[in-house]
Amino acid sequence: MADEQAKEVQARSVGTEAREQAPGSRDEILRAAMTLFANRGFHETSMSEVAREARVSKALIFWHFKTKEELFIAVLNRLLEPYFIDFAEELSALDEREQILRLVEMYLLFVRDNANSVRFFLAQLLHDEHRGESGLGSQVMQLYEGYRGLLTSLIAQAQQRGLCVHGYSSEGAAAFLLSALNGFLIEFLFMGRPALDPQHALAMVREWLFGETKQGNPDGGQAVA
Amino acid sequence: MADEQAKEVQARSVGTEAREQAPGSRDEILRAAMTLFANRGFHETSMSEVAREARVSKALIFWHFKTKEELFIAVLNRLLEPYFIDFAEELSALDEREQILRLVEMYLLFVRDNANSVRFFLAQLLHDEHRGESGLGSQVMQLYEGYRGLLTSLIAQAQQRGLCVHGYSSEGAAAFLLSALNGFLIEFLFMGRPALDPQHALAMVREWLFGETKQGNPDGGQAVA
DNA sequence: CTCTCTATTGACCGCATGGTTAGGGAATTG
């Protein structure tokens, strides 16, 4: 209950037109909505709940955001931010083999560290028919295809240099690799148990793609029977 | 539109107590609810919609099913039926290598043919926290773990007989294989494009697991570069 | 014909929801 009433002077500085960066109620609302939407979904979250969670009147939410949908897409965009990573800078210095492995690792680590929002977007994509249409689906697909394209071209280069021993087409290999990664993702998201930690997964990918066998212990973790 | 009004005499035969098998309104309601729940989810589907879709009064639904939740779990159970397949009979006659491949193929074909319900269960598992608890989650997990266990033991046998060239632990190999399969599933469910048809996927699995290269054309479909 | 049991309905209820409105207080501006 503790209605601590932290009024928080709310940093004017509005000055000329810099109406960004007001750490006031708007952000509080966004944060509340983010958690609620993520944990319960859109229809299962009421505006009153958001209001309560943000310690703000419901009407204020409708002052900041015209409708519930508008609040929702605002939350979407904010959640989407960390998905835009600049691969180029980090990869440019490595050779193809290392680039591929780093790319894979980044995928795995990202999923591990952003499990909540990944789960959220997955659920969103699943039952909105917005797939294909302009909207969330297209944005996510764009990111995904970008990643796949990068992976494909890297594999093609590696194949040309003979680093990559397999006889697949680069597209086929990339598709298979991505499938494996998505499989890790599912396993990670659904069974809380991280049956395959990123490092182990990465090792298996390395062996599959480059024929390298991790020297030392080849056991994976869940050796049970 | 065509409200064909197929009244369908509705087959009494109630006789003594066989109250199963009445292809009447109850089934119509279940069918309507199935599609609606699958396409929109639980909270987004109203009982009035179900009633309209089933061409039945709302009150009748509440006569057949006490609450909305009860209708929902009835739908769940009906959707879950095709998931119970008896692997044993079909696999017993083959050697390990063929058993594994057949198992994989069954997985892929099943996902392809039951995409809708798979999508539905996935969505359900995603944002209900019922994961782990008794309920849908546990049932699905049980099926999944059964499949994984079967796969693991088969791979172990194949490894003992030297059919399986890789140095993974059987658990690790099964986990990797399942991840790849789940990846196919994701790719298939989300991008409508079947970037990897079951046959192609199966071929890649075969090559990975047994080192066999499909004799003849090694292209899978999207051979481009 | 009447009694009963199953199947079905339209009308209704209380409630929570998304959204609105009228207004109040504080700061900025003239």
Add this chain to the structure above:
DNA sequence: CAATTCCCTAACCATGCGGTCAATAGAGAG
């Protein structure tokens, strides 16, 4: 100070929801 603008609220409204109820039709049993 008065006017304006921004931020914020309590109270309200219309709608649609899950769910109930009394009534009823129809088919068999006696």
